[in-house]
Amino acid sequence: MKKITQLLFTLLLALILVACGNDEVNVDYDEIINAVTISDIDLGSITDDFVLPDKMDGYNLVWISNNEAITIKSFVARVTQKDSDTTGTINVSIKDNETFSKSFNVTVKAKAFVLTKEDIINQIKINLHVGETCSSIKSDITLTLKVDDIDIYWTSAKSSVIKIDGNKGIVTRLKTNETVVLTASFIFDGQTHHKEITVVVEMIDEEDPIDPEVPEINLNDILDSLLINLASGDTLNSVTKDFELTTKSFDYSITWASSDTSTVAISNGKAIVTRNDDEVSVTLTASFVFNGKVETKEFTITVLKEEIDEPEVPVEPTIETTYFETFETLQEVKDSGNNSSAYDDYEFIGDNPNVLWEFNRTRIDLFYNNTNAVTVHGGNSDGGPELLGGLYIFLDEGISKLSFETKLPYYETDKHTKVTIFFNDIKINEYALSGKDNQRISIDNLNFKGEGVLRIIVSSGHRVTFDNFSWTTNRFGQEVNSLLVDFESSVKDDDQFTFLNQPTEIQLSGIVFIGKEIQVSEKDLHPQNESSYLTDSLGTNMARFRGNGSTSSSIDSTPIAYLYNKDPFSHVTKLTFTAKLFNIYSDGAEIHIYYDISGEWVLLTKITSLTTDFMYYEIDVNLENVRIKIEVPQVAQNNTINIDNINFIFK
Structure with a gap:
């Protein structure tokens, strides 16, 4: 009986093993592929690279882009913005079973339009009457007064022929063809730019209809039209070459006289300039008869002294190796x-x-x-x-x-x-x-x-x-003229200081700076966050900028740390320094660089990529008569930053 029982148990165990060996695992690939998503990005408005998932429920995924603005490599979608929006799809499938796939509609937005000086110049135009051209104008013209948010200002070289009135150029035709230069001016990126448009106003002929009321010429019209046309590069205070004079205006003949004919002589409507050993001031007087009375207009100019041409010295080739x-x-x-x-x-x-x-x-x-x-x-x-x-x-x-x-x-x-x-x-x-x-x-x-x-x-x-x-090599160059503030040689032992809670004058490298919320003190260096970064060869001191202000209620301080030169430097080309976060709790702190050339601080750049390791930063300045401010503002929870080796590089 015992043997029969053992035999039955063995048969039952064999049946169980066979049944287990025949079980099949059913995988729902549709469910897996449909669960794939792309998170943290608006697929209908893409501007930056984004990351794609590489697995779903343990199955490897394969991605393909059908959008020309997107390339996929190592599960990163690289985005290249075009001139216009780019629409397409990116497809995902299961590796080794690519019959199961899913598509995502994606749109890469067009590159942002950045207005340039050339864009403004190209859009400045004058609108002419139908059938007229710039070389043949008979009617009033319309002027461009604004491009985007940029205001355009117009002037006319001959207001007696084309007078600027708002967005209109009021045309007055005379008995001769008149060439007029219209100048459009605008301010862009802090500088004034110009565009000149030359037009020709046709003379009146017998076949043209003329208004019965011809505008009456007044004295001011004639006076305004009188000009001295200086040579290129010259000004009233800096005359070096001969120049032209107005000899006729509104049918009135103009005569000219010079207060110093040895310096400026008048001949056939031209001023002949003779430069002397010293600067000479000369008054030119234009005269004409109007309503039976002699009228005049004076111009005072300065003729520069004669320059003696120095013999050219051969320049040695400046080829470096x-x-x-x-x-x-x-x-x-x-x-x-x-x-x-x-x-x-x-x-x-x-x-x-x-x-x-x-x-x-x-x-x-x-x-x-x-x-x-x-x-x-x-x-x-x-x-x-x-x-x-x-x-x-x-x-x-x-x-x-x-x-x-x-x-x-x-x-x-x-x-x-x-x-x-x-x-x-x-x-x-x-x-x-x-x-x-x-x-x-x-x-x-x-x-x-x-x-x-x-x-x-x-x-x-x-x-x-x-x-x-x-x-x-530097066989032909000039040595760099610079000022290094390393907070070591520039700060004597008795001049070192803990946090300055009010703007304070500081003597650094022989220059007076204004500092606030700054500590420069070897004895107060933090053993882990500061001292451990220094060796005898790399220096024994650094500055600590505390942009979050004092935590002590007994100290009157504000949450900004800064350092700037009290008196302007004549010309700074670059600013370099090394900086790091004081510790990991300062993550997110920033350095702001400002400049002042007119009594107002202007932001030059921001540094936001700081780490707990010292990094080198180089900033282009190229400004004259300038003060430079290094500032650590309160932008994060803890805004403490170490800065060292500040180098002002001069021209």
């Missing part, structure tokens, strides 16, 4: 068996036989594309400058431009890595590196002349790989 270094000749060192993992000190001559390199605490490595490179170890900050790891390039023709690539071989552990660049012990700038990607550092405004040593130093304890250097 650009050098490149790839470190590929280090292969010989590797082949000789000297490619150890130790960081050594040695000299090197690479792609350029006249350029000597000195490597400190350096080893040969491979770059991302398996080409030779060098990795520098930052050494110990307490070992003195001679023990700091770096690259030394000995140059004898100056340097105007520098560029090279960097990579952090140990980016997981090398946090707050910095590279500092010097020329002949003058600190040019420092750069913060982070992440695993390559980073190219380029500087276009060095402009040092003569012999010198370019030093590239790696911060203490960190490692950086370098490759693909290029630099340009």
